[in-house]
Amino acid sequence: MTPLSTSELGVLAGHVPAMTLVEGRRSASGTPPSRPALCKVKDVTYAYPSGLRALDGIDLELGRGEIIAIVGPSGCGKSTLLSLLAGLEAPTSGSVQWLEDSTQHRSRLSMVFQRDTVFPWRTVEKNVQFGMECQDVPPAERREWTDSLLRMAGLEDFRKSYPRALSGGMRRRVALLTALAVRPATLLLDEPFSALDEPTRVELVADVLKLAYEYGVSVILVTHDLAEAISIADRIVVMSARPGRIRSVFDVGFGHDRDVFTLRETPEYADLYPRLWHELWSAIRGDVSSGERQ
Amino acid sequence: MSAQTQLRVAEVSVERAATEAPALKVIRPMRSEPPRPSTVWFLRIAIVVVSLVVWEYVPQIAGIRGPFPVLDPFFISSPSRLAVELGHLFTGSGGQVSIWEPLAVSVLTALAGTIGGALVGIIAGLAVSNWPLLDAVSRPFLVVLNAIPRIALIPIIVLIVGGSWKAGVLTSGIIVFFLIFYNAHAGASSVSLQTIQNAELLGSSKLRVMFRVRFPYALAWTMAQAPNAVAHGLVGTITGELFIGGRGMGYLMALAIDNQNATLLFGIVTVLAVIGVILVLGSSWLSKKLLPWWETSQGA
Numbered sequence: 253m254t255p256l257s258t259s260e261l262g263v264l265a266g267h268v269p270a271m272t273l274v275e276g277r278r279s280a281s282g283t284p285p286s287r288p289a290l291c292k293v294k295d296v297t298y299a300y301p302s303g304l305r306a307l308d309g310i311d312l313e314l315g316r317g318e319i320i321a322i323v324g325p326s327g328c329g330k331s332t333l334l335s336l337l338a339g340l341e342a343p344t345s346g347s348v349q350w351l352e353d354s355t356q357h358r359s360r361l362s363m364v365f366q367r368d369t370v371f372p373w374r375t376v377e378k379n380v381q382f383g384m385e386c387q388d389v390p391p392a393e394r395r396e397w398t399d400s401l402l403r404m405a406g407l408e409d410f411r412k413s414y415p416r417a418l419s420g421g422m423r424r425r426v427a428l429l430t431a432l433a434v435r436p437a438t439l440l441l442d443e444p445f446s447a448l449d450e451p452t453r454v455e456l457v458a459d460v461l462k463l464a465y466e467y468g469v470s471v472i473l474v475t476h477d478l479a480e481a482i483s484i485a486d487r488i489v490v491m492s493a494r495p496g497r498i499r500s501v502f503d504v505g506f507g508h509d510r511d512v513f514t515l516r517e518t519p520e521y522a523d524l525y526p527r528l529w530h531e532l533w534s535a536i537r538g539d540v541s542s543g544e545r546q
Numbered sequence: 547m548s549a550q551t552q553l554r555v556a557e558v559s560v561e562r563a564a565t566e567a568p569a570l571k572v573i574r575p576m577r578s579e580p581p582r583p584s585t586v587w588f589l590r591i592a593i594v595v596v597s598l599v600v601w602e603y604v605p606q607i608a609g610i611r612g613p614f615p616v617l618d619p620f621f622i623s624s625p626s627r628l629a630v631e632l633g634h635l636f637t638g639s640g641g642q643v644s645i646w647e648p649l650a651v652s653v654l655t656a657l658a659g660t661i662g663g664a665l666v667g668i669i670a671g672l673a674v675s676n677w678p679l680l681d682a683v684s685r686p687f688l689v690v691l692n693a694i695p696r697i698a699l700i701p702i703i704v705l706i707v708g709g710s711w712k713a714g715v716l717t718s719g720i721i722v723f724f725l726i727f728y729n730a731h732a733g734a735s736s737v738s739l740q741t742i743q744n745a746e747l748l749g750s751s752k753l754r755v756m757f758r759v760r761f762p763y764a765l766a767w768t769m770a771q772a773p774n775a776v777a778h779g780l781v782g783t784i785t786g787e788l789f790i791g792g793r794g795m796g797y798l799m800a801l802a803i804d805n806q807n808a809t810l811l812f813g814i815v816t817v818l819a820v821i822g823v824i825l826v827l828g829s830s831w832l833s834k835k836l837l838p839w840w841e842t843s844q845g846a
Contacts, residue, residue, distance in 0.1 A: 340743055362747055369744040373762040373839045382758075383748030414839045434748055 287315025289351060290437060290470050291337065296346035298332055305495035306332045310346070312489065312498065314438065319464060319471040321481035324491030325536045330474040333496065334442050337472065338363050358387065362431035363440040370415045370426050377402065377411040379426050383434035401429045405459060421452035425459065432463055439464065441473040445480065457483045458512045465508040478528050482521060483512040490531050499535050502528055598625045623809040631813040645798070645817060652783055652794035653821060655711050659718025660779030664768065667723040671730025672764050676756040688727070696721045696782065700789050709790040718782035722775045726768050733767025734760035766840040772829035777822055784818065
């Protein structure tokens with residue numbers, strides 16, 4: 253992997269995945285060599301009304317179709333950064349710029365929250381259709397798109413079920429499909445699978461990867477789970493303890509057609525995981541950052 | 547001790563432990579068994595029968611009625627007299643007025659007041675939960691209004707709308723409004739911030755959030771209060787009729803008091819109790835029909 257200073261993070265959207273790590277695994281349809289930027293975060297600082305600084309000097313660029321995972325110590329501002337990207341909060345200083353996307357995407361972004369946001373009074377199919385109803389999508393198109401999403405996620409037999417009848421993993425799938433149903437250019441995921449068991453988490457990561465790849469959706473995932481981050485991301489951003497800064501960035505070049513179920517058995521994964529863990533542990537202990545791109 | 551001897555000792559110990567182990571004791575689960583429905587119904591019916599027998603025959607015992615004159619059937623009537631009186635009320639025989647017209651007047655008045663008060667209450671609760679400014683401004687006024695005893699408003703209502711059915715509707719409507727308003731407000735406010743944010747990110751307007759996201763919760767909380775609201779609506783109507791007169795059950799009660807007819811009073815109370823139960827069961831049925839998701843989630 254090519255070392256890169258954190259000051260160069262602003263141009264990371266067009267990075268070339270580290271070939272040494274996954275050579276022979278990438279296919280022709282894998283991660284493209286460069287991506288036009290979709291979102292630019294410039295020198296963003298965020299302080300709570302109490303004055304406590306949550307984020308400091310964040311520079312980040314998200315490329316079209318790119319998947320970024322953000323990891324870091326608890327309370328380092330990962331979820332706050334996601335709120336700023338979603339426009340739910342405004343930065344204290346700096347800017348978050350979303351660039352126009354003229355492709356097939358209907359919405360700029362949607363989000364899957366850590367907390368369960370599935371509407372309990374709507375059936376599975378009605379949940380998936382909620383965003384499309386808000387956007388006045390014609391009923392026929394709504395039904396057709398819902399059918400294909402439910403089929404893809406293996407939920408077609410539960411379309412008329414209320415969420416209460418679903419397992420935790422199925423509810424998360426419904427939340428994911430609801431977010432994807434509005435055809436977003438970017439999907440923000442705030443620790444969406446943290447409450448689930450390991451096999452279900454891996455299955456859902458595979459779902460996200462498949463759907464993001466299929467529909468060209470860019471993804472930013474906040475997670476505590478390094479295995480999840482490696483399984484899904486093109487880049488992993490490690491943040492420092494509060495106030496959150498970008499400490500280092502890891503390129504993960506497995507491509508979007510990776511098999512997340514067998515990925516953990518590969519030597520490349522075995523190589524990356526301990527280095528990522530060391531970096532995260534250093535961040536938790538507050539060690540001085542190497543300031544390098546890994 | 548050699549290793550072989552140690553091994554032998556260990557084997558003997560294991561054998562002894564196995565032979566001397568106490569027999570396994572079956573431990574009963576902590577959870578107690580639910581009572582059998584047949585037992586429950588038997589006990590319920592027994593309570594009714596015993597109460598009726600005591601009510602009918604105990605006042606006939608001179609030794610008991612002497613020190614307790616209140617047990618005289620003149621004051622508390624008796625089940626046999628009540629049965630005859632109910633027969634007269636429903637058939638309009640025995641010189642008694644028919645109960646059907648006053649009953650229809652009271653039930654319709656109570657229903658109109660309850661439905662009206664519930665509708666206004668749910669809309670107001672929703673609106674206040676959806677717009678924080680409205681909530682902040684209106685809260686002290688609502689607290690003051692809620693603190694006023696509703697019965698004290700009846701004379702004012704009569705002054706304004708006159709002693710007609712409108713006064714009954716307004717009385718029960720005001721009582722139900724406050725009950726429903728606070729429940730609808732609490733229900734609509736119980737929606738998590740993330741759920742609201744999610745709906746907004748999916749393209750929902752503020753108004754759509756109110757009707758599509760907050761409303762189902764407000765309705766669920768309202769329906770949970772519906773049996774109580776219906777019962778209070780009926781109380782409001784009867785109380786209003788006692789004040790106002792008119793042609794409802796309250797008027798019939800006033801008539802019974804004037805004639806010192808305890809049996810008629812007990813008859814009216816029995817009929818009102820049955821009507822109350824029917825309305826409460828009806829609201830529970832409606833709740834199940836309107837909110838299958840809520841029923842499921844509560845039952846799990």
